[in-house]
Amino acid sequence: MAVEVTMPKFGLTMREGTIQRFFKASGERVNAGEPLYEVETEKVLYEVEAPASGTLAITLFDEGATVECGTAVAVIAEVSEDVATVAARYSQIKSASQPAHRDSPVTSPPPANQTAAANPSRRDRHAASPVARKLASELGVDLDKIEGTGPGGRITREDVERSAKSATKMQPAISASAQSADRVAFRGVRKVIAERMHQSLHSSAQITIAAEADVTPATEFRARLSREFDFSYTDMMIHAVARALMRHPRMNARLNENGAEIVVFVNANVGIAVALDEGLIVPVVSRGESKSLREIAVESRALGEKARAGNLKLEDVTGGTFTITNLGMFGIDAFTPILNPGETGILGVGRIVEKPAVYRGEIAKRAMLWLSLTFDHRMLDGAPAAQFLQSVIELFNSAA
Known part of the structure; x- marks a missing residue:
């Protein structure tokens, strides 16, 4: 059959x-x-x-x-x-x-x-990396017409970019009026992200709360421990969030498909938003509550490298229960993140800035950080969400 x-x-x-x-x-x-x-x-x-x-x-x-x-x-x-x-x-x-297809001639198969x-x-006809295939789709480049320079003739991102530039040079001159605006096809990953973000905003009751935290203890901790192994503030935040989710399980939950039950997860699977040229991808550090800071640092670095190389597997990006998005490296203090569809919370992390602050009744130089928590108000109210954010700050400052 x-x-x-x-x-x-x-x-x-x-x-x-x-x-x-x-x-x-x-x-x-x-x-x-x-x-x-x-x-x-x-x-x-x-x-x-x-x-x-x-x-x-x-x-x-x-x-x-x-x-x-x-x-x-x-x-x-x-x-x-x-x-x-x-x-x-x-x-x-x-x-x-x-x-x-009205303009396509009809032929017998x-x-x-x-x-x-x-x-x-x-299968060999399109021997190209995933990144190269995505870029070719965005730029409208025919992979059949590209000779790969990678291992075994594999088509790389650079091959696609080179082909696109070559095709642009061969385009005939166009009128000045036609040059007034660039047009980019709204498709592929960019379109998927747009659809998911629109869906997220229209299928949940999102609200964002923010707090400026004194994270001087965390910066001092990292300065001491970074001599032993390499890790980032994002790794420390994953470590803190995973443990905070265990204290506040309602933040580590989602509504089931028919909206009749709240499903609370027993593990903290923390997604990390990674920006790529063609869009955003969220690899997941699974069972973060059971891993040390060192283990999280090794895993998150490996996931980031796989994401940028286009080598993520399905198991690397599924099963997330909460997401962290960090724009601090771009000089951003605070922002309003949008929920990953189905999740209850997402934490926006800004930059750490040293500035004067009141500490123990005196003005002192302190390391300050804005954290923005967007959560689904259907799942929990403002007070428990604020308590979760307080736990994240506390645990971030006591990362050991």
Whole structure:
């Protein structure tokens, strides 16, 4: 019996995914467990494996299509089945799922065996890093026309940028009026982020509270301990937040999908917002409450490096229960962060500034830090949220 391959659902907030490419063409042999197609979610690129062995009878969507979770995207005919019969049975579904292209000539599809022969290595056709693929999509660069300079001919980010610049130089001159504004396609990661932030604001009751904290003890602690191992203030904040979430479990919770129950998590899985050229990604330090500052520092550094290299796996970006976003390195004091959809809280971290402050009844130079906590007012009220923020400050100053 033919097996339908559906768009998977990764996490509670995923509603749809975008098909980036198929590794097999219709008519090609498929083995259970091997990558069949690649999907881009709001978090990462992910390879979906074939659920059964057989022959890929038909793909129901084109590459680049955005498909709701649970919808069939391809059909595998089992060994005993006639591939043409299976393809014919599902061809009407494919016609209904594809948008009309009035300017495209109508051609008959090649026989299945001919298609397979024409695509002997469809997966190798786009041997490119995830970052390069995303950038190519944003810039409208055809990966087929790029010769990779990376290991094994892999297409790198630099290859895509070089190709885009070359194409720009070849563009004919345009009128002065047409040069009055730049136009950038609103798609890919940027569009996904916009949709998620809009969804977040309209599906929760968000409110932000802020406090300026004296973090001089934390700066002194870091100055002493940084001689032993390398860690950042963000690592210290992850360490503090994870422990504070255990003291205030309602901040470490979410409403279930039907909004009938509050689900309180037993582990503090803290997401760290990482800014990339093409958008924002939030890798997760899992079970932060059980890890030392040293362990958190090692893990967060590794996650940051993987994020910037485009090598994050699905397990690196799922399961978060709370998020930290730090704009201090950009000279920002305070801001209003937006909740990661489904989570109850997000902590905005500003820069640490040395300035005069009242300390033990006298004016003294102190290290001051603004913290901005956005929380879902449906889940808890202002007083417990303020208590959580106080705990974060206390624990940040006693990181040992």
